[in-house]
Amino acid sequence: MFSIRLMEHLVVPTFVIDKDHRVIIWNRACERLTGVTAGEMIHTSDHWKAFYAERRPCLADYVATGDYEAIRHSGNWESVGLSDFGACAEAWCVMPALGHRLYVAIDAGPIYGETGDLIAVIETVRDITAQKETQILLEDLAAKDGLTGLSNRRRFDQALSAEIGRAASTGSTLSLLMMDVDCFKAYNDCYGHQKGDDCLAAIAAAMEQMLRSHRDVSARYGGEEFAVILPETDLEAAEAVAERIRCAVAALGLPHAASSVKPHVSLSIGIAAGAGSDLTAKALVARADEALYRAKRDGRDRIAADDLSSALELF
Numbered sequence: 001m002f003s004i005r006l007m008e009h010l011v012v013p014t015f016v017i018d019k020d021h022r023v024i025i026w027n028r029a030c031e032r033l034t035g036v037t038a039g040e041m042i043h044t045s046d047h048w049k050a051f052y053a054e055r056r057p058c059l060a061d062y063v064a065t066g067d068y069e070a071i072r073h074s075g076n077w078e079s080v081g082l083s084d085f086g087a088c089a090e091a092w093c094v095m096p097a098l099g100h101r102l103y104v105a106i107d108a109g110p111i112y113g114e115t116g117d118l119i120a121v122i123e124t125v126r127d128i129t130a131q132k133e134t135q136i137l138l139e140d141l142a143a144k145d146g147l148t149g150l151s152n153r154r155r156f157d158q159a160l161s162a163e164i165g166r167a168a169s170t171g172s173t174l175s176l177l178m179m180d181v182d183c184f185k186a187y188n189d190c191y192g193h194q195k196g197d198d199c200l201a202a203i204a205a206a207m208e209q210m211l212r213s214h215r216d217v218s219a220r221y222g223g224e225e226f227a228v229i230l231p232e233t234d235l236e237a238a239e240a241v242a243e244r245i246r247c248a249v250a251a252l253g254l255p256h257a258a259s260s261v262k263p264h265v266s267l268s269i270g271i272a273a274g275a276g277s278d279l280t281a282k283a284l285v286a287r288a289d290e291a292l293y294r295a296k297r298d299g300r301d302r303i304a305a306d307d308l309s310s311a312l313e314l315f
Helices: 002-008 028-034 059-065 068-073 129-142 153-170 184-191 193-209 235-252 281-297
Strands: 014-018 023-026 079-083 086-093 102-112 118-127 174-181 217-222 225-230 267-274 303-307
Touching (some): 014 028, 028 118, 059 086, 068 079, 068 086, 174 193
Parallel strands (some): 267 303
Antiparallel strands (some): 174 225, 174 267, 217 225
């Protein structure tokens, strides 16, 4: 009796199910965390309703069945740990009674009788939403360029690698835009570095507005050079996106008295597109770079494109 009362008054949200998955303990801390009372849970197998909008096993249910391998492969959690003492996991839970999501750390362990038979499973649930949100914020900041808010070079490399792999497995076409602000050194010399920073930030904002999908990734590649990854986009469609970006930057009307191209800030853009299992990040970047060089050589404020399909053997 004392052990049950102790469990009920633990400050850690805790519930216990028997071997048949019926709730036998739902402590007060669990009531506060979930907004669901013990009266609603005891003697039922409805504990999932406190955490999810649709029926699915809780970690304790997997432990009760002894199917630990299913925990790893269920896809229900962001991280999973298994040991001789039970299982632990982290996941977002929708918390239907509260009307908002919480990110929780879960531990579930079996309770055996004197004969070694399973008699119950105990699960503890801790709210670590604040820590998770801080982690997400820090990861987001680490992936962004401080001046423009676009993805930084590290994030660009990761995204391009991921999209290369996806294009290889699906056979879809992947396009890459490489962009350079025309005569930008002259712009800085003429207007100063603060105005130069303002110029880059304005270009980044205009570029972002021209993207079509949440999967498109715009990045500050380095200095006055930008890049855009366009998944599932062929060369023709990529050229259309590039032209929208070029026109959007021109429409900013940023004066550039030191430009040898136009009286306003302009962009040169190189495009490379490719598909297939032989496609590599190195080849795509190299070809987009070559196309960018061609656009600059031919007079700047223009677009040059390269279809990688016929040139992969060079890499």
